[in-house]
Amino acid sequence: MRNKYLSLLPGLLVLLLFPMGPTAQNSKACALPCPPNSSCVNGTACRCAPGFISFSGEIFTDPLESCDDINECGPPSPVDCGSSADCQNTEGGYYCTCSPGYEPVSGAMIFRNESENTCREVDECQHRPRVCKGLSICINTEDSYTCQCPPGLEFTPEDQRHCTDVDECSSRQHQCHNSTVCINTVGSYTCHCRQGWEPKPGFWDKQRNTICKEISFPTWTALSGIKSQDLVQEMGDLLETPGDLKTLPFSEQHFVVTNLLFGLENVLRGVSKALPKGSFTFNSSAGIELSLEVQAPSYRNITLIQKQTKMMLTWDTVHDSGDSGLAVVGLLSTPGMDRFLAEAPLVLDAEELTTLHETHRGLLQETSHILLSDVISAFITNKDTENLRSPVTFVFQHSVTPGPREKVHCVYWEHGQNGSGHWDTRGCWVTSTRDNSTTCQCSHLSIFAVLMAHYSVQEEDPALTVITYVGLSLSLLCLLLVALTFLLCKAIQNTSTSLHLQLSLCLFLAHLLFLTAIDRTESKVLCAFIAGALHYLYLASFTWMLLVGLHLFLSARNLTVVNYSGINRFMKKAMFPVGYGVPAVIVAISAASRPHLYGTPTSCWLHSEKGFKWGFLGPVCAIFSVNLAFFLMTLWILKRKLCSLNSEVSTLQDTRMLTFKATAQLFILGCTWFLGILQVGLAARVMAYLFTIINSLQGVFIFLVYCLLSQQVREQYRKWLKRIRKSKAESEKYTLSSRTMSDGCKHSEET
16 A cells, blocks of 8 residues: 555656646636737737737737737837936847946946936946056046056057056167266156266256266265165155055065066166265165165175165175276165065975975974065176175074074065066075074075064874874775775666765775875976875865765655666766866866965975965865755655654665665765864864874775675675685686596506
């Protein structure tokens, strides 16, 4: 009787899901066949739907007439969308949208008339990030915008929204007299009198048509000092009131500051050529300090001392052997520049990484860094300062004392090809560091600073290492047995075993790659590839866990018809695109957005900078949450089934086995990674051991649940063992008979 009721369920579902339509609900019969977009009024008339009209009007009786769409937007139009909006006709209706270059005031993208919404012009120049890049000026126009370069700048060939400086001095576009020197500046140029000359009265306008004459030494020195002081003061004013600079994204801030510092260095190098022999110091109200040393060829060392910085270098580093004139050494300190460059990334060279690994035994990872010193710019007369004959020594003063997990680095600003940059340590090293000072040496000149990086060091636990390697080795063996079982045992192959097979393969490859290549950090490219492969394999494993949880829930929902064809069709169509496609999309987006964050200095895994690890943790947490929901719904369904079941042993056993697998599913596929999140506070060590033990034995648990506890698999194992024993017995019997025949032949020959 029970089976009879169960067979009626599909029909009841059809009645519930597909109730009787409008024909059954309308008791009135309509003799006149009404065309599309109309309804029956009575036995002889039809009414067009709203937004449609017939030749005779809204109601008609002619069966040959049709209801056509009313073009509310066509002339004469009763619709008033407004002067800055357009009317869009639709089938049976219409709507209004703002014209290109305008946006709705209320925020609604579509509306019915002007009384509901009005459109205003879009000011593209107020967008952030800015549509016109760098130093270009945005000019808003009706329906659009244009980018213009200030005088002395021009668009780059690659981008007509980005302006670059025009070097009027190199391109001979200046109007400087032959008694002056042309100095290029951002957006313009200046004409400076040559060394030992001064402007003639009536011919000095600071920019154009300057004519100079020879001057006496004191007057010329004062003039040069005023020019340098003006540059330093302008720089200080800019740092005190940065205006829109501090509202730009970090990448654009780095771009502007990089061009500002290098441009100022070039200008100061040119201006300092007009200085006489001697030492000069210029200060601004913002704390910027410029020290200049102008010397003739000699053999003594040069030292520039400021409040927070000291620079020492030898004469052969400064002077070019082919130049017999004066040489200039400059040191510029910019205290307010750290707020624009502090968030820039830090890149360590191989020697720095080796030193860190030897100092900190364990898992080492940079978590943050700060600038301890002022940002300085060091320059000399010679522009070729990439490989100096002897290193330059810097002594930086700072108020912060490094802690036990903090490392001080001597860094310089590396100007990137895209206009931004990063802090780098190549060619610079720390010679000594104290509580309030650090001494650095560099083999080149650039923009320097002392940076302190904080590192999170997790000391290695030998017991955890042993547990990890032993557990993962056992898991690899068990996962291999699971894969071979589901591949070779054709009698048990179905949708469920296909899901478990793909899960086992992904986990096997992920664990194998983790054991053999997680610490292959010698090559950055290889390490990044390994990190990307691990990212994909573990995401694929969790995706297959999600599909297994979904299949378990659907099987519980249709417990009375476990082999329900709809489930199998759905899973067969969806499992491979979802199981392998979704992780591929996530990894592709991560790799395209931040490829340099694949691989860390200590392991081939995801870098924690800027939340990059959430490209893995986010999907994992989402999958765990969904699997938890599937688990709770499955238990609720099974509880109802257990309460309604009679004493049929087979059905009861199936239900209990499904309940056990649902519990094991949560334990195997979710609990292990949830324990990793709980490694905080006093229980961190206990959680670390639980996480390592359970996670490393994940393959063992899968083999136990899906093979050893499966009756079908055990039966198949018994058949294989019987075949092996039978084959072994036949082999031994054949060997014994062969020996008997051989002995008989030998005996007959002797007779």
